Amino acid sequence: MTALSRLTPPFAPGTVWLVGAGPGDPGLLTIHALNALEKADVIVYDALVDPAVLSFAREGAALEFAGKRGGRPSASQRDICERLIQLAREGKRVLRLKGGDPFIFGRGGEEALALSEAGIPFRIIPGVSSGLAALAIHGVPATMRKANHAVILATGHPAPDAQLEWTSLARTGAPIVLYMAVSSLPSIVQGLMEGGLPGDTPAIAVHGATTSKESVVEATLESLPKLAEDGHIRSPAIVAVGAIAAFRAAIANHLLEFGSEAAQ
Structure with missing residues (x-):
């Protein structure tokens, strides 16, 4: 050094x-x-x-x-x-x-x-940033030229005097990357769907990104609350909702596992 x-x-x-x-x-x-x-x-x-x-x-x-x-x-x-x-x-x-x-x-x-x-x-x-890194290492680009021209970073636990309008965020059409949101997923999903996001909108949740405790769950918007209730999505996790989540299926086919070489 x-x-x-x-x-x-x-x-x-x-x-x-x-x-x-x-x-x-x-x-x-x-x-x-x-x-x-x-x-x-x-x-x-x-x-x-x-x-x-x-x-x-x-x-x-x-x-x-x-x-x-x-x-x-x-x-x-x-x-x-x-x-x-x-x-x-x-x-x-x-x-x-x-x-x-x-x-x-x-x-x-x-x-x-x-x-x-x-x-x-x-x-x-x-x-x-954990929100962007958790997606990138699993083949989910935060921005993709043919999919989105903006991305929204949002917290599931706003300050007591703040209020997030999930319906308004949904209407932007931009992918949403959620921090600290696992316990609030039922209300968040309800608001996003009321704002017009279809229940089958692609989603992905990454727990413990880049650590030995890491786990990844591919999902849809409407399935997120039940997955969290059943313990499949655990806190702390980054949750992304939107078209960008669907790219993982194509990108990750030959993607090397993050940190695998360093562990050898």
């Missing part, structure tokens, strides 16, 4: 790096993310950060779990922000490590705003 570390900026004491860890496989970490893992004094990490990623932390670094999972006790976002500020003011090199990309349903924007208001210097390191 000596040569690669020359490509990355210095990680100064008293600063915070908001870093995306990608979907899980450490091979999808950026060079900047690896450098941060090797230099950080404290790593404040989310529930979706794979243990294999944390294995790159330098010896002696403190690991602090700050995961937020639906329906389970977890730290409040305010507490997490205050902890980052406290650690930086203690002169630590603070790595805030998030699954996927910190600015795509990762609350990275809230933490960046809190750090800025507190006068804490920070850096943002984008990561491979």
Whole structure:
């Protein structure tokens, strides 16, 4: 890593790096993310950060779990922000490590705003978004020239004061990639169908993308709630609905399994 570390900026004491860890496989970490893992004094990490990623932390670094999972006790976002500020003011090199990309349903924007208001210097390191990676590695293109000219990224758990109009999203005709949506699939599917999406619209769900726990379910829109109820679709999962999901049958015929060579 000596040569690669020359490509990355210095990680100064008293600063915070908001870093995306990608979907899980450490091979999808950026060079900047690896450098941060090797230099950080404290790593404040989310529930979706794979243990294999944390294995790159330098010896002696403190690991602090700050995961937020639906329906389970977890730290409040305010507490997490205050902890980052406290650690930086203690002169630590603070790595805030998030699954996927910190600015795509990762609350990275809230933490960046809190750090800025507190006068804490920070850096943002984008990561491979789980929503796009989970599809790509299984032969599902997020955009396909003859199928769609836009794609919608949506969360199944909007903020309490926000409201998603699934019927309106359905009327756009654009494929929809859902994050954190497994427990909300019945209402989401109902709204999408009320908005005009046929029940046989292709869909795909990927649980634990790029990790040893990965599973893939090809489905239709109307079958999603029952598949989730029966445990075939488990959280955390990325669920995609739309024409792009149908391309997997043709593309994946000779697609090498992701990470298979590295495992040998």
